[in-house]
Amino acid sequence: VNKNLYGMHPFYLCVEDDGKAHGVLLLNTNAMEAVLQPTPALTFRTIGGILDLYLFLGDGPEQVVQQYTEFVGRPFMPPYWGLGFQLCKWGYGNLSVVKDVVKEMQLYDIPHDVQYGDIDYMERQMDFTIDPVNYVGLPEFVDEIRRDGMRYVIILD
Numbered sequence: 001v002n003k004n005l006y007g008m009h010p011f012y013l014c015v016e017d018d019g020k021a022h023g024v025l026l027l028n029t030n031a032m033e034a035v036l037q038p039t040p041a042l043t044f045r046t047i048g049g050i051l052d053l054y055l056f057l058g059d060g061p062e063q064v065v066q067q068y069t070e071f072v073g074r075p076f077m078p079p080y081w082g083l084g085f086q087l088c089k090w091g092y093g094n095l096s097v098v099k100d101v102v103k104e105m106q107l108y109d110i111p112h113d114v115q116y117g118d119i120d121y122m123e124r125q126m127d128f129t130i131d132p133v134n135y136v137g138l139p140e141f142v143d144e145i146r147r148d149g150m151r152y153v154i155i156l157d
Helices: 061-072 095-109 138-147
Strands: 011-015 020-025 032-037 041-046 052-058 113-115 151-154
Touching: 011 061, 020 061, 052 061, 095 113, 095 138, 138 151
Parallel strands: 113 151
Antiparallel strands: 011 020, 020 052, 032 041
């Protein structure tokens, strides 16, 4: 992929009293701020650059949002499990502590769909390694919680 995946999209959506809607997108690569005014009004301030102003008109907000997302790209729908309850913490220290946390979450019926392993699972904080002393059995533990419908995410720094 040879395109910038990051960006700011200063966009606003307005629904008028008659139900019709419009949206405005101001693209600019320079620093910018948007200020809501009480009249009602919106002030865009930029330090320079080329201003690309896009207007989206529709019979309602749904049509405006459809046009807008067609222009900037549709949002990514994360996997279902990614929308679940997730627990992350640095400093578990060893796999037995992680296992105890998972067991206690189940014991007390606390929703828990995803468990994270922060960088303390690594050997000397080297990516793609597992501490051979404190995290022995990590792959088997991951397989075990996967069978229970959970996910395990490792963090790489």
